[in-house]
Amino acid sequence: SAVISQKPSRDICQRGTSLTIQCQVDSQVTMMFWYRQQPGQSLTLIATANQGSEATYESGFVIDKFPISRPNLTFSTLTVSNMSPEDSSIYLCSVDRQGDNEQFFGPGTRLTVL
Amino acid sequence: SQKIEQNSEALNIQEGKTATLTCNYTNYSPAYLQWYRQDPGRGPVFLLLIRENEKEKRKERLKVTFDTTLKQSLFHITASQPADSATYLCALRRGYQKVTFGTGTKLQVIP
Numbered sequence: 001s002a003v004i005s006q007k008p009s010r011d012i013c014q015r016g017t018s019l020t021i022q023c024q025v026d027s028q029v030t031m032m033f034w035y036r037q038q039p040g041q042s043l044t045l046i047a048t049a050n051q052g053s054e055a056t057y058e059s060g061f062v063i064d065k066f067p068i069s070r071p072n073l074t075f076s077t078l079t080v081s082n083m084s085p086e087d088s089s090i091y092l093c094s095v096d097r098q099g100d101n102e103q104f105f106g107p108g109t110r111l112t113v114l
Numbered sequence: 115s116q117k118i119e120q121n122s123e124a125l126n127i128q129e130g131k132t133a134t135l136t137c138n139y140t141n142y143s144p145a146y147l148q149w150y151r152q153d154p155g156r157g158p159v160f161l162l163l164i165r166e167n168e169k170e171k172r173k174e175r176l177k178v179t180f181d182t183t184l185k186q187s188l189f190h191i192t193a194s195q196p197a198d199s200a201t202y203l204c205a206l207r208r209g210y211q212k213v214t215f216g217t218g219t220k221l222q223v224i225p
Contacts, residue, residue, distance in 0.1 A: 004157075033212075041217070042203060042215045042216060042217045042218050043158070043203070043215040045212055045213075048212070058212075092157050092158075094157070096213075101146060101148075101163050101207075102148060102160040102163060103148075103158075103160065103205075103213060104160070105157030105158050105159070106157050107155075107156055107157055108155070108156065108157050110155070
């Protein structure tokens with residue numbers, strides 16, 4: 001299995017500001033994923049982050065709004081930029097170890113934008 | 115576009131009964147299907163995986179079926195307990211494509 005931690009666990013932010021969420025994994029992984037889960041909804045993939053290359057963003061998500069860093073095989077950050085109340089959501093980090101065919105998720109970061 | 119639907123937003127069931135959750139998909143040919151459990155305020159936790167060439171998979175009180183003709187998976191929890199109360203998500207994947215998650219079914223087991 002993989003143990004994933006996220007910081008912060010929750011935050012309340014003002015409109016127009018930015019928040020960086022950190023994701024730390026206890027083992028080296030190739031692919032890391034960032035998801036958003038809005039209240040009562042399922043998980044929506046924001047982007048896939050591979051170490052040493054640019055993140056791949058899903059339709060509807062852009063790098064200027066959600067810049068991602070992946071400096072090594074155990075760590076990634078997601079920044080939610082120029083926040084609006086519509087960005088209020090839970091943001092989840094996930095890893096997928098090849099051969100496991102399952103994803104491991106962090107505990108999530110609950111973001112509220114006022 | 116790909117679409118995954120799970121039956122009803124909430125399912126209430128009496129303790130000891132078998133809970134059956136449904137996952138239907140369209141415009142997709144998954145290589146395998148996964149079921150996850152999610153508790154409030156937590157990330158999803160993997161439960162079971164079933165491949166396209168498998169009809170049924172069991173793990174303790176859990177049973178999953180996969181019908182690629184009907185494009186449907188059924189998830190059963192036998193002898194349900196209040197501790198089984200959670201949201202259950204199905205997810206599909208083909209190869210190294212991204213995992214697509216369903217909308218989730220909230221299960222409430224009543225003592």
